[in-house]
Amino acid sequence: MKASLQWLRELAQLDTDPTVEEVSQALTGLGLEVEAVQAVGRIDPKVVVVEVQSIEPHPSDPKLGLVRVVTGQDSVTLVSRVPQQLSVGDQLVWAPPGAHIQDVDASKPQVVQTREFSGVPSPGMLCSESMLGLTESTELWRLNGGHPGGDKHNPNPVHGTPIQEAARTQDHILEIGLTPNRPDALGHVGIARELCIRFNTPFQIPHYDSQSLEAFAKTEKGIPVRLRAPDACPRYWAATLEGVAVGPSSSPVRRRLHSLGVRPISNVVDATNLVWLQWGLPVHAFDADKVQGEICVRYATEGETLATLDDQVRILESQDLLIADSHSPIALAGVMGGKASEVTASTTRVILEAAYFTPQGIRRTSKRLGLHTEASHRFERGVDPLGPHHAVSAGLQWITRLAGGELQAATFAQAETQAEPTSIQVSIPRAFERMGKPLDRNTMEQVLRALGCTIENPIAGETPSAGDVWHVRPPSWRPDLRRQEDVVEEWMRVVGYDHFQGVLPAPMPAVSLPAHDAQPGKLGQTTPRTFGFARRVRTAMVSLGFHEAISYAFVADSALTRARVPTNAVTLQNPLSEERSVLRTSLLPGLLESAQRGLRHQRVRVDLFEWGTVFHTRDASADNPLPVERVHLAFLMVGDRGDWFRQGSPVDFFDGKGVVESLLQRTIPSFDLRTLQWALPTTDGRIPWFHPNQSARISDAHGNTLGSCGTIHPEVAAEHDLPSAIYGELEIEGILRLEQGCGPPTLEPLPRFPSTSRDVAVLIKKSVTLEELRCSISQINIPWKRTVRLFDVYEGDQIEQGYRSIALRITYQNPDQTLAEQDVDQAHGRLMEHLKNALGVRFR
């Protein structure tokens, strides 16, 4: 909402004269946040009012004229392009050479110069409003009355007076960010009322002489008005004016409208705009000659059409409220007028409508049609139900003042039953408890009265505010005041929030008891509390060298397909774009895209992880009405291991496996990594986004799925312009279950005696896995603990086909004594023999 400081001052009539900063602070402090202040109408004081003394022809150019003007003490002769429009005595605006002026469309001021026209120099220029940045009007600006566009209410200023003073052009426009609960402040009157509260001035509601209006309404002369939808429109005024002359509004009106961001159109339309700007109450003017018979406020019939003022044909539904005459719709109630009954230049008779439309219906129609107007903005927030009376009076006054004409008839229709504002019971002790400290009761009473509330006295003989329960009746323009707490807020905001100093509340018991008496089915799935665990996992990933990514949960449908992840995605009804139209089913698409971006910036290596939620369509058989949400941890490694001192080689499956193992070890130290099951996907159970031969499903000892890890399928990598990439995705629910099964680590005693190792290189069939070899080693009956470490692998020319050479270090450890070399040799020999027999290995 834009508000003119000048207008607010006129309406509020404050006892003091606060600065624009003080006004802004006052309004912000009351909850009407002033977001910006713009100074308008600043004009170089060199630009002054002049009076035409004589008009003569130009010596050589018949189209031009020489105009002599008095500029105060002096006079100058100017060349005019429109001498025929001027007459002696006209009061014009002159910018002399050297004056700085800024056109309404210009980004910076220009300096006025003396220019020559067909041999005659013209010192400076006669100005239009647009040349001075005041409105879009390019007509010469005339200040004296009696001319079209002149202002007959302004006494003629003295020539030589700076125009800035003569026309009071300077103003400040306050940009107020109104919250939707304050429709009363959607007009200058409401804002002025708040200023009066803050600056302790009694507020005088602008008064209109409405006697003739009410007298007319009592006669049967007016146009008949039928309220066929009394719930949606309980009050309706229709006033008919005759003898109206449509034309441009006066300069001050046009300037005010322009500075408030409203385009001046014609005096009648401008007058209706002034009504909502002033009162926050929309009114509408029809050309009375284009309204046939009676006015009917009714719902549309399905499929009925109406051409609105914006030249669009609207197809209506049965919930849209209409203003219709005896033949057809003439306006979309509370949203926009109809084209056919529009006020035009030839209009002489006007019907002015002022009504109350209930918010929900207006909002529904405005939303459905995507038609948001100043009128709908106000009605859907709830205007003053008693407001139409002010609005029609104000509208009549503005129209007759700007366009002439006379009131000929008026009709007021209202529904039989009217919603009465009820009074609110306020418990004063409860109010004090909510505020945290008591307030002075006199102040509280004053605040309520200033807001327009009345305090009703239920007990005879007692002053209204003496008791502990007050009955407060809010004014009709504050539909937001409904409960005790709303009244408490009024006290607090007027007294000022700074009045209430902070106190820490009493400590809360560390654990509060779950009730679980709510229906769990309704609540949907319970979300495990993962925040603390997330912290440990994230810390571990960072210590493993990964950067944390946070990606949008919505992705393009095509991104899922491209990454070959599940496509049973939850779809948005109203996405902002196709690129973000479905919820991710995997963290892979987001990480691939981020890595792709990273490599574009010449990164050799990108290691990212993300802790995030994935979404799958709801399981139709489940109680939960919501989609399935799971928290996952995923990581993606792309590029080479090398750096400046070491030759690189691309990351591979084993880098990924190492990350999974280290992560689990770091987050669940007591977890035995050997119980983790790694399974190569079967031919039928391939994971589409993984390399079929370099990936694995990961599960716990009981076969519960924990996730998967592997090399991204070369085709998927290529689709994202990536060299080979390694990816792992773990389901946090599974990992949490693992964690709950593991206690804190218990210390394994450190060995007191040295261990003994033997290195061995064996040729082994490629089909035999290291795990099988390891098992075989652990089977043989040796009384000592043994560990096996792979330290080299060779496949190639020197090796027989179908075989590979692997080098192992086998370490023997007896916790109770140092091993004797010959015992180790003997045991090791047995072990070798066993491997030869069991697995067919050969020694090199």
Added chain:
Amino acid sequence: MNSSADTPGASGPLEATLASERERAVTVFQGIQDEAELRRVRATFLGGKGSIKDLMKQIPSVEKERRKEMGRSINALKQWVEQQFDTALAALHHARLEQALGASVDITWPGRTPATGALHPLTQVTQELVDVFSTLGFDVAEGPQVDLYEYNFDKLAFPPDHPATDMQDSFFVRTDAPKTLLRTHTSTIQVREMLSRKPPLAIVSPGAVYRRDDDVTHSPMFMQLEGLWVDKKVSFTHLRGVLDAFAQSFFGPEVGVRLRPSYFPFVEPGAEVDIACIFCKPWERNAKRTAQCRICKGSGWLEILGCGMVHPEVFEHVGYDPEQYSGFAFGLGIDRIAMLRYQITDIRLLYENDVRFLEQF
């Protein structure tokens, strides 16, 4: 009476040998690059066939009264030789060590950086916020991101079909179930917690929320942290106390807060909260710096949070008795705080995962 040994020129053959051996010991060790050679040369003095042994053997041939003195002189020579040898040996060791230490490295070469990662700035801020609120007595609660319209709006006292819902323009989800959307705030978690727990309770709920906005300062997905405190006799001054404590422990002990009336359907009264600008530090009373501050645009205040006393209608919706319980709630944008703290001007950077961005935090 002077002994002849003390008198130059009056020396016998023994004295002459002592003097020349002393001379020889000064030079003979020099330049030797090998420890064995040093020891061999040392033996020419001190070995079984060395000159000192030889001199000792000659002592009996000296006059009786000079023998003692002769012995002392030989001992002195012996010590002298040892000293020369030790020095030479130490020098040799030192030279060897210097050689072994080699030339100095070019310390301007790049360090070999162990692989290091970093937490996302939003995570860092979230964790800090949660830590601060934990010490103030709040528990962390989480909930689903796709939720019922009912929990997101109706239960929070949003009037049906009211422009207040436009403040949080929602993404709806296609479903055959009741009206479902991506939560527009984490207050849905508060509703769920209150439906499943008895008061009193104090929770904060961090998490992603979604609104249909997309520009330099608005992202369609962003991070929020909301807090809720419900107990008997909770007042506005308590809310303010918690906000004061939060601002001071999170932003710094001098940072004060300012509350301005505002409107959120689920609170009454409601407020917007500003903190004193942490860039121009108005508490240091440098008016010029504040006037020129681009972050707070000269106001000295930064808006960071919305809050208020829980609307009694919310309590009615979750089955709490508003006559018995009261509470306060607040919500802050984690992105906003991260952007302020790290001076990030484009919110989209937070969700692009550009490593050049991520590694700066």
